[in-house]
Amino acid sequence: MDYKKLIAELIDINGVSKDELYELITLSKDANNGDYALPCFKFAKTMRKSPALIAQELKNSVRQDDNIKIVEAVNGYLNFTIDKVAFAKRTLDEVLREGDSYGASDEGNGKTVCIDYSSVNIAKPFHIGHLLNTSIGASLYRTFNKLGYKTVGINHLGDWGTQFGKLISAYKRWGDKEDIEKRGVDGLLEIYVKFHEEAEKDESLNDEARRYFKNIEDGDEEALELFRWFKEITMKEVMKVYDRLHVSFDSYNGEAFYNDKMAPVLDELEEKGLLVLSEGAKVVKFDGDEMPPCLLVRQDGATLYATRDMAAAFYRKRNYDFYKSLYVVAYQQNLHFRQVFKVVEMMGYDWAKDMVHVAHGMVSLEEGAMSSRHGKVVFVKDVLDTAVKKALKVIEEKNPNLEGKEDIAEKVGVGAVVFAMLASGRIKDIVFDYDKVLAFEGETAPYVQYTYARCCSLIEKASIGDNVDYSALDDPSAHEIVKLISRLKDSYREAVRRYEPSVMVRHVIDLSKAFNKFYFESRIIGAEEGVKNARLLLVKATKQVIKNELELLGIECPEHM
RNA sequence: GCACUCUUAGCUCAACUGGAUAGAGCAUUCGGCUACGGACCGAAAGGUUAGGGGUUCGAAUCCCUUAGGGUGCACCA
Numbered sequence: 001m002d003y004k005k006l007i008a009e010l011i012d013i014n015g016v017s018k019d020e021l022y023e024l025i026t027l028s029k030d031a032n033n034g035d036y037a038l039p040c041f042k043f044a045k046t047m048r049k050s051p052a053l054i055a056q057e058l059k060n061s062v063r064q065d066d067n068i069k070i071v072e073a074v075n076g077y078l079n080f081t082i083d084k085v086a087f088a089k090r091t092l093d094e095v096l097r098e099g100d101s102y103g104a105s106d107e108g109n110g111k112t113v114c115i116d117y118s119s120v121n122i123a124k125p126f127h128i129g130h131l132l133n134t135s136i137g138a139s140l141y142r143t144f145n146k147l148g149y150k151t152v153g154i155n156h157l158g159d160w161g162t163q164f165g166k167l168i169s170a171y172k173r174w175g176d177k178e179d180i181e182k183r184g185v186d187g188l189l190e191i192y193v194k195f196h197e198e199a200e201k202d203e204s205l206n207d208e209a210r211r212y213f214k215n216i217e218d219g220d221e222e223a224l225e226l227f228r229w230f231k232e233i234t235m236k237e238v239m240k241v242y243d244r245l246h247v248s249f250d251s252y253n254g255e256a257f258y259n260d261k262m263a264p265v266l267d268e269l270e271e272k273g274l275l276v277l278s279e280g281a282k283v284v285k286f287d288g289d290e291m292p293p294c295l296l297v298r299q300d301g302a303t304l305y306a307t308r309d310m311a312a313a314f315y316r317k318r319n320y321d322f323y324k325s326l327y328v329v330a331y332q333q334n335l336h337f338r339q340v341f342k343v344v345e346m347m348g349y350d351w352a353k354d355m356v357h358v359a360h361g362m363v364s365l366e367e368g369a370m371s372s373r374h375g376k377v378v379f380v381k382d383v384l385d386t387a388v389k390k391a392l393k394v395i396e397e398k399n400p401n402l403e404g405k406e407d408i409a410e411k412v413g414v415g416a417v418v419f420a421m422l423a424s425g426r427i428k429d430i431v432f433d434y435d436k437v438l439a440f441e442g443e444t445a446p447y448v449q450y451t452y453a454r455c456c457s458l459i460e461k462a463s464i465g466d467n468v469d470y471s472a473l474d475d476p477s478a479h480e481i482v483k484l485i486s487r488l489k490d491s492y493r494e495a496v497r498r499y500e501p502s503v504m505v506r507h508v509i510d511l512s513k514a515f516n517k518f519y520f521e522s523r524i525i526g527a528e529e530g531v532k533n534a535r536l537l538l539v540k541a542t543k544q545v546i547k548n549e550l551e552l553l554g555i556e557c558p559e560h561m
Numbered sequence: 562g563c564a565c566u567c568u569u570a571g572c573u574c575a576a577c578u579g580g581a582u583a584g585a586g587c588a589u590u591c592g593g594c595u596a597c598g599g600a601c602c603g604a605a606a607g608g609u610u611a612g613g614g615g616u617u618c619g620a621a622u623c624c625c626u627u628a629g630g631g632u633g634c635a636c637c638a
Binding site: 030293359398423519 | 563564565566567573574575576577578580581582584585586587593596597598599600601602603618619630631632633634635636637638
């Protein structure tokens, strides 16, 4: 039930539509100001009266409704306090009836959202920068899906470019097949780093690398075989990480995939007179000095990153007919995407407006930026392992008799890391710090998981009878929980609208805090029967909502920890 | 140099996109288990929202400007 709508129906103001009223009504921040509020300042000008007076007069003319208990005029606001008991009953009924699908909706039915995220580079390590990216993308993927959208997760593999020539060159010089088979990407990275060191001394290595890459492009069997082998080794390792993160993709079409799909796009640009020659290269220029030109074909005829992204944009539109096409990529690529989107727009396609660069911050180390070339990276695998190890240690301290410790430590450790990635606004830079990622107290995944485990424990220990006294939920702490529970879908919607998973992190943290406060204040098991049952229903609903929301964040919740 | 972006408590972040006394976590100090899980709860202290203008009944939020940080700007991806 929509209280805003109800309240809007109860108020009549000359010249103000119900829709306008609806938009003006807000949630009260402070419980002392009731549950909903109508600020009356906007009316002051047309009504030529003070907001305080308007609120006072409205208070007297508001129609009564059983769901609204108190109407008060305070400081130019008209505050509404709802019937908490009816609200609690309705909310808990709904949560418990819908269970795992509480918060879900079909509002996105018939709309497809493409989400390009993670996009790992072949033969390069899966480092914490990718973890931030992957966590955000995967969470958006699940959340759009929950709201009924058809989602297409695309891992736009970085599997093209001269780096593969470098790698072949390096492998031929210093590579050991068995060693690389055994050590995987570590082994590849090692020879890649060595190549860069040697190339500094000997320029000719770079020429050799370019030749090898040309071989790949020309379909030389030996070069292709190595290329495929590098890819296989990388994906094997990357998949292990995806499994731990519970992330999967619908498409792994990366740069190599678009290799033969660029020509038609270039032809069309040519036809439309957008592609012009500049210093031997083919570029698209923008009006005035809005942006530097977008370079699409090099002097030597080779294509570029932007060319492949153009091809990908068209491919995705054609194949998925998307409603939105999201690119979850660090803000480093800001100009790149602005250019690509603009070029599509200049070609006359109005769906250019549906492409969105979901930019996120950069992850760096305390000693500075990460660099694959110099081997200065933190591997996701290592971070997860360290977190899981710590979780296991904490379990040994606090709950040594727990069953399935390893499995639970995995859920807690990985959860803590993912949560840390999603906790603050996506645009924020992160200076990677083990202490922060491994924090298990305060606003962290383990805190939320702990809250969940508490709920589970209560449900296990007691049974819920039919005699439910909902009036027991009329206190501020219980009401706070009910309010938060009722806003799960709003949390999803806002996360999707802003492409911002941290909204859900905020919400699930707030809910956990509210629950723990309530838990401390109120005796549950052992309370009078009707009260006990009402409180247990609240516990059960809290448990359900935490589970639903953590799932979208990509965090598991063990029943015991 | 130009463009994008960020700056809120000692540190890390919120603030429902213009609304009421700017809120949390960590760290610090103090307090709370003869109660259902102490990975918890409560309290204290901590602020000229980087500085300055402007718009507005009302600004952390919008506009201008200054300073500082990050990122990007032609043949890498």
